[in-house]
Amino acid sequence: MSKRINPYARMDLFQPLIDYSKTLPEVGLEHSLLHLVKIRASQINGCAVCLVMHTQEARQDGETEMRIYLLDGWREAPHFTPRERAALAWTEALTRLDHAGNDAAYELVAAEFNEAEQVALTLAIGNINLWNRINVGFQVAPPRSAAIKVAA
Template sequence: MTKRINPYARMDLIQPLIDYSQAVPDVGLEPTLAHLVKIRASQINGCAVCLVMHSQEARQDGETEMRIYLLDAWREALHFTPRERAALAWTEALTRLDHTADAAYELVAAEFSEAEQVVLTLLIGNINTWNRINAGFRVNPPRSAIIKVAA
């Protein structure tokens, strides 16, 4: 495996993204929905750092383990609201750049106001940027962040 640089050693370049992340992402969106979007995009992109971080934040904000476990199979699980399903469909369409995703857009348009659609899209773009930084440079979550589950 090729050794990669630590992108966080260049905070002068990373700080604007941190500032953007804090300014925009979930204004007007339910915290639970924002967490689900971040986790789902991170699953698709294989970003371990973001999966650990956002799963822990979701649990701290009251999200259930069951819904986090079922997120990869949200279409089959009955645990998600129509609004959450619309956001997850839009997340997948934008993360995978599915240019034919009219059905996903129709779901989002039915469940979200115009302003919420923009905010949701900014949130999805933001988490995808973090996923690409962390996955691209193979940034791993600290071992102390990994929760041990009792057998």
């Protein structure tokens, strides 16, 4: 691993992104759904920092460990609603920019989400992908296990 700069030393550049990120839970989508989207995109992108952060947040908001464990295999697990499955398919299509699977994923999203929700979901997926790319690109390390806090 080569030594990279700490991008967060320039918080002035991050403030607009932080402010934007804080507005996403207010767009009308379920917080539990947004947690699943953040975790799934972070799994695909291999962003350890975001995986720690967003699994902790999901657990604090009541998400079960079982659903977090099964998220990478959501297609085979009966633990997710049709709406969550649509969001996860759309997350995968946009995170991987899977043009071949985009139509099928979009049909699922269109069946479960109204137009405003489709746009909000797409913005949420884009947002987590940007954070993933910042952390992975600059090789930001996740916290040590002692720093991890899990809801009881």
